[in-house]
Amino acid sequence: MQHDNTKSHGLLRLLTQGFLVHAEKKTASELGDRSKYIGMSDIGKGMECMRSAVASKLGLSGIPAATAVGGLAPDDVARTLERQITLQRGHWQEHGIEKALLATGVKLLPQLEICIVHSGVPIKAHLDFTLVWGGLRPAVRILELKSNARIPESLYASYEAQLYGQVGLLKSCWSEPCFSVPETELKSVTFPQAIQSVFNVALPESSNNVDIEAWVLSISLSEVRPFGPYLPDQAMLEACLQTAVAIWRTAGDMRAGNLELNALDYCQGFHPLCDWCDVNADCPKFQAVNIPTDSACGLELEELAMLKKQKTALEERIAESEKRIRQTYHLVGGQDWISTGDHRFRVVTVAGRRTLDRSLVADKLISLIGDELKTQSALEQCEKEGKPHERLYISKINKPLKSAA
Ligand code: SF4
Numbered sequence: 001m002q003h004d005n006t007k008s009h010g011l012l013r014l015l016t017q018g019f020l021v022h023a024e025k026k027t028a029s030e031l032g033d034r035s036k037y038i039g040m041s042d043i044g045k046g047m048e049c050m051r052s053a054v055a056s057k058l059g060l061s062g063i064p065a066a067t068a069v070g071g072l073a074p075d076d077v078a079r080t081l082e083r084q085i086t087l088q089r090g091h092w093q094e095h096g097i098e099k100a101l102l103a104t105g106v107k108l109l110p111q112l113e114i115c116i117v118h119s120g121v122p123i124k125a126h127l128d129f130t131l132v133w134g135g136l137r138p139a140v141r142i143l144e145l146k147s148n149a150r151i152p153e154s155l156y157a158s159y160e161a162q163l164y165g166q167v168g169l170l171k172s173c174w175s176e177p178c179f180s181v182p183e184t185e186l187k188s189v190t191f192p193q194a195i196q197s198v199f200n201v202a203l204p205e206s207s208n209n210v211d212i213e214a215w216v217l218s219i220s221l222s223e224v225r226p227f228g229p230y231l232p233d234q235a236m237l238e239a240c241l242q243t244a245v246a247i248w249r250t251a252g253d254m255r256a257g258n259l260e261l262n263a264l265d266y267c268q269g270f271h272p273l274c275d276w277c278d279v280n281a282d283c284p285k286f287q288a289v290n291i292p293t294d295s296a297c298g299l300e301l302e303e304l305a306m307l308k309k310q311k312t313a314l315e316e317r318i319a320e321s322e323k324r325i326r327q328t329y330h331l332v333g334g335q336d337w338i339s340t341g342d343h344r345f346r347v348v349t350v351a352g353r354r355t356l357d358r359s360l361v362a363d364k365l366i367s368l369i370g371d372e373l374k375t376q377s378a379l380e381q382c383e384k385e386g387k388p389h390e391r392l393y394i395s396k397i398n399k400p401l402k403s404a405a
Pocket of ligand 1: 266267280283
């Protein structure tokens with residue numbers, strides 16, 4: 001079949017425009033003007049990197065306006081589309097998860113808003129899902145959805161900060177008129193008032209005896225993993241509020257021209273946030289020796305980056321294919337080798353890797369020795385440190401978008 005590049009570019013451009021218009025409308029209707037308050041995701045980002053958090057608060061996002069898509073170069077249309085899919089796929093998943101939870105009959109509020117002013121700074125939390133149970137043992141669960149290409153082994157610190165902020169605000173503002181329920185008349189009410197009005201469920205006037213937890217649901221294309229619970233913690237809430245104040249004041253200083261972006265603190269060392277950061281192109285962290293792109297070294301580095309990208313895509317395809325073949329093997333009741341062409345295949349059960357659980361060993365030794373310090377020192381003496389080795393990091397530079405001309 002003939003592939004018409006001009007027509008396919010046109011289709012991608014149209015789709016990109018649609019994604020951007022939809023994102024602009026959704027943000028305006030659900031989150032309002034984000035430059036007018038500090039949100040929980042700003043706080044999460046600010047706890048990891050102040051430079052990045054302040055830049056996004058100032059709108060240095062690198063995301064073009066929908067009206068500008070017509071003038072973008074094809075590569076930049078592709079970059080913008082890739083970014084929008086990553087940003088918006090979470091909303092599609094959110095819709096499905098909401099339907100699934102509602103089907104259980106659970107009392108669920110989507111996008112509950114908590115709004116406070118702390119030290120003169122407007123702060124808002126938007127809770128993806130709030131689940132409530134009344135009665136003798138009232139309980140509330142906050143669920144925050146995170147869409148991940150692959151489920152992480154542990155949660156990023158920025159996600160955890162968001163959760164502590166949300167659950168801390170819910171508990172501390174419980175009986176204050178800080179809550180609003182979207183698409184209803186319920187604005188600036190207390191949490192029990194909101195729940196009474198929406199579900200006709202009576203909750204106590206104080207949060208003291210309510211079982212409150214927050215959880216993250218990390219969702220990939222085929223897996224969901226909960227992380228939690230996160231409990232209200234006053235010290236963590238205060239750290240979140242201080243970060244909000246710092247972002248707000250720093251952004252104000254920058255708007256007034258009293259501060260430069262590159263004077264702000266930034267996260268040290270290798271950090272996953274840097275790859276996605278819109279202001280990574282001129283970040284002082286990467287004070288780099290610039291090599292011309294068309295030099296031998298420049299070409300080799302570009303080729304290596306491309307090969308690593310292909311390797312990741314290939315590894316994902318291999319993992320999917322292996323999973324499918326294993327499932328099919330079991331479905332056909334496979335017990336023996338299956339052969340085809342030049343290869344044979346068989347699924348076998350391999351014994352799990354044996355490892356020592358350090359905290360379990362410590363507990364056992366403490367109960368045997370009866371002394372925690374001696375146990376810790378004995379364990380440290382038995383530790384072995386591997387030789388330092390070199391590691392090559394490759395980090396993407398998010399350059400400003402170019403026009404098609
Ligand atoms: S590139 Fe990394 S260190 Fe620099 S501002 Fe962005 S997130 Fe922070």
